[in-house]
Amino acid sequence: SSGDEGKSGKSYTVATDNNFVPFEFLNEDTGEMEGFDMDLIRAVADEAGFEVEIESMKFDGVVAGMQSGRYDIGIAGMTITEERAETIDFSEPYYDAGLTIAVQESNSDIKSEDDLAGKKVGTRSGTTSEQYLKENHPDAEVVTFPGIVEAYMDLQAGRVDAVMYDVPNVKYYVNNDAKGELKTVGETLQGEQYGIAFPKDSELVDPANEALQTLIDNGTYDDIYEEWFGE
Numbered sequence: 297s298s299g300d301e302g303k304s305g306k307s308y309t310v311a312t313d314n315n316f317v318p319f320e321f322l323n324e325d326t327g328e329m330e331g332f333d334m335d336l337i338r339a340v341a342d343e344a345g346f347e348v349e350i351e352s353m354k355f356d357g358v359v360a361g362m363q364s365g366r367y368d369i370g371i372a373g374m375t376i377t378e379e380r381a382e383t384i385d386f387s388e389p390y391y392d393a394g395l396t397i398a399v400q401e402s403n404s405d406i407k408s409e410d411d412l413a414g415k416k417v418g419t420r421s422g423t424t425s426e427q428y429l430k431e432n433h434p435d436a437e438v439v440t441f442p443g444i445v446e447a448y449m450d451l452q453a454g455r456v457d458a459v460m461y462d463v464p465n466v467k468y469y470v471n472n473d474a475k476g477e478l479k480t481v482g483e484t485l486q487g488e489q490y491g492i493a494f495p496k497d498s499e500l501v502d503p504a505n506e507a508l509q510t511l512i513d514n515g516t517y518d519d520i521y522e523e524w525f526g527e
């Protein structure tokens with residue numbers, strides 16, 4: 297199939313996270329994956345002139361799927377890290393994020409990351425939060441879950457004392473599903489940027505970056521942003 301990459305008609309597999317609101321999640325009514333990342337990758341594909349077939353999985357499966365080359369593209373609110381960049385290629389950054397802490401609304405004990413020692417802190421396996429907790433909070437009892445929603449549910453049920461996760465995901469969850477039950481505390485802990493992922497040396501990196509820039513320049517990126525993060 298050499299020679300026609302990036303041209304019209306070619307179809308690529310996209311690995312995504314099965315639940316990371318509001319970037320990717322299943323719309324139960326339509327059976328389609330929806331969210332900021334889903335709109336963005338479909339727009340990138342349109343712009344670059346290829347088709348995409350989306351497959352959802354656990355977050356660590358997306359990372360592994362890039363490393364093995366099993367999928368052509370990965371988009372999953374994936375933080376660009378030096379460590380991942382050794383085995384995966386990334387597009388230019390497309391979203392500024394960071395980490396934060398959620399606790400029960402009634403909690404007055406945990407006000408920032410300084411109060412995590414001896415506490416049960418939930419997060420998701422294979423993520424930057426897990427790594428951050430291991431490196432910076434050896435005194436906390438870290439509990440990892442395959443899906444972040446399970447961590448939030450355990451927090452609501454009082455089985456963990458706090459959850460550490462990506463700011464946009466925590467905020468969205470706290471303002472929607474867990475409104476009045478959970479709140480965020482402290483400052484943004486670690487600035488992070490999301491990138492579209494590719495197997496190492498993929499020829500899709502350049503066309504994807506060009507398409508991304510066009511979408512930023514022509515306002516499409518802002519429209520998608522507004523749809524998912526607008527007030």
Ligand code: GLN
Pocket residue numbers: 313316355372373374375376420422423424425462
């Ligand atoms: N941004 C985090 C990471 O890359 C979590 C992403 C996710 O859960 N989809 O580790």
